[in-house]
Amino acid sequence: MTQGLIVTGTDTGVGKTVVAAALAGALDAAYWKPIQCGLENGGDSAEVRTLSGLPAERLLPEAYRFAMAASPHRAAEAEGIEISLADLTLPDVRGPLVVEGAGGLMVPLTRQSLLIDLFASWRLPVVLVARTALGTINHSLLSIEALNGRNIPILGVAFVGDEVPDTERTIVEMGGVRRLGRLPHIAPLTRASLAAAFAENFRIEDLR
C-alpha cells in the first residue's frame, strides 16, 4: 500500500478535494490540507469530512489557514505572515495519508518558493487531477512535464468531467502516465454518490 500520496491538480477548482475525499474514503486514510486559503465554506478539510465520512481525528489540522481565497504567498502576506517551509513537514500518521495541495503545481508559497518544490522534498507519489474539458491537454502535459522535471513520481491522472475519450488518450499517451479513472459530474454530490462513482470508475489496486 502506498503509505502516502499527494493529490494535486492542473489548476484550482478542478476537483482535487472531491477526488481526495473519494480516495481517502476508499483507502480509509487520513487527510491533510497543509495550506488552506479561503475559509468561506469551512475549507477543504470540512468538505472531505462530509464527502468521505472519515472520523474527525483522521482530518489532520492544517499547518496554515488563511482567510483570503488567493495564492498561498498572497493570502499569507495579507495576514502579515510568511509561510515557513520548516513548518510543512509531513505528519507522522499510522496508515495511509492523502495530502491535498492548493491550486496547481507552480503556486508560490512565498516569493521565493513553489508548492511543487515542497512536494519534491516530501518524495510522495502524486495523483494529478485533470478536467476533461477543452484546455486540459495543455494544462495536463505542462503539469506532467514539471513533475517529471523534479523526479516526482506520478501515480496517474484522475480525470473529472464528461467523457472525452480522445482528450484522455492524448494526455495519457503523450504524457506517459497511467489513467486512474474518471469521475463524471455527480449530482447530487454526497458521500454515497461519490463513493459509488469512485468504486465504479477507479480500481483501488492502482492506488496501492
Ligand SMILES: Nc1ncnc2c1ncn2[C@@H]1O[C@H](COP(=O)(O)OP(=O)(O)OP(=O)(O)O)[C@@H](O)[C@H]1O
Ligand atoms: N465530480 C464532480 N461532480 C460534481 N461536482 C464536482 C465534481 N468534482 C468537483 N466538483 C465541484 O467543483 C467545485 C471545485 O471542486 P474542488 O473543490 O474539488 O476543486 P479543488 O481542485 O479542490 O479546488 P482548490 O484549488 O480550491 O482546492 C466544487 O464545488 C466541487 O463540489
Ligand SMILES: C[C@H](N)[C@H](N)CCCCCC(=O)O
Ligand atoms: C483559493 C483557491 N481556492 C486555492 N486554495 C488557491 C489557488 C491558488 C492559485 C494561484 C494561481 O495559480 O494563480
Ligand SMILES: [Mg+2]
Ligand atoms: Mg480543494
